[in-house]
Amino acid sequence: MFESVAPRPNDPIMVVMEKCKADTRPEKIDLGVGVYKDSSGITTILKSVKLAEEMWNREETTKTYVGTVGNQDFCKDMLELMLGADSQALKEGRIGAAQTAGGSGALRLGAELLKVAAPNATVWASTPTWANHIPLISDAGMRMGSYPYYNRETLGVDFEDMLTYLDGHAKRGDIILLHGCCHNPTGADLSPEQWDRLAPFMEERGLFPFIDLAYFGLGRGMKEDTYGLRKVVQTCPEVLLAASCSKNFALYRERTGLIAAITQSSEKAKVLKSQFGAIQRKLISMPPDHGAALVTRILRDESLRKIWVEELAEMRERVLGLRQLLSEALNVQGGEAMAAAIKNQNGMFSTLPLSPEHTERLRDEHAVYLMPSGRINIAGANASNIPRLAEAILAVH
């Protein structure tokens, strides 16, 4: 039976990871994989998570199933965190949500719901977007299209082109997939003023926002990183939100996330929640419990929450500090545009104007590993190797 099955090509990120792992040069710099690392290059478990785990281990009484929509306390706490406790949609019970297996599970569940609600619509994604958006959404059966977003020359968002393109191509009822903050892979986010224009633009044209919020808290701050989401929820009648706790709680392998549908009535919210439950049932039956139980514990316990807020700030400030250092180091002849972009962009990622050949030279001649697209994860650097990193980038550029 398996004779006809051919191997699939390796994911480019896995290729970079494997090559980096095999490299014995001690000075190597790994800017490939998209996880946060501390200054020693380690993705540690947060102290708040460890403490919550200790408590949870003492208190947990059962391992029975969590149900198809998962931990609803977790969903409520996360929605409060993202939308604010004063959110009208929350107060009025107009949000149907389900806990999912990470942000990826949330995106898939959202796409499956779209297949039920709007099977003939197109989901428009930014150019570029997170590579996994395409299979997660199109394998659910949704047609996908792309709108202009990142300009590889100015290293900023082509906002006017984005609006003009969507105006000409997206039809009423189509879905606009948006990165809530810390755009992956470019780091180029919409400004508050651009969100202020985009939200009514979508509302007037009957376009449906699908917001992926995978890095909130790691950009400029919790409030700043959820500005766009809040604006869209206040403006558009219906919104789909996929959120992840992988990065901001460093819970990567615990697969912790949620999907939420913000609607016009509490009755509709119940309908959508039941859809999420039924869809999840046929995909994975039920989400895993552990990560969501920890997040709930952290958000509900004052002292744990305080520790987490501080840990999140520390991660964010480290990334901002590295951006500042790399920007300063690149700010010499020929590197000015990169320097300015790196300083203005948000989160762990930036896409530099480097070709696959440049990235190969960086790897072979300088032991610097990054994606062939030019995407770097700034958290993979540290203060001591930034001068060498900047020199290497400028040497191949």
Ligand SMILES: Cc1ncc(COP(=O)(O)O)c(C=O)c1O
């Ligand atoms: C833009 C974006 N969305 C969603 C995710 C999903 O994250 P996870 O499934 O690990 O929670 C990621 C992870 O890299 C991402 O970069």
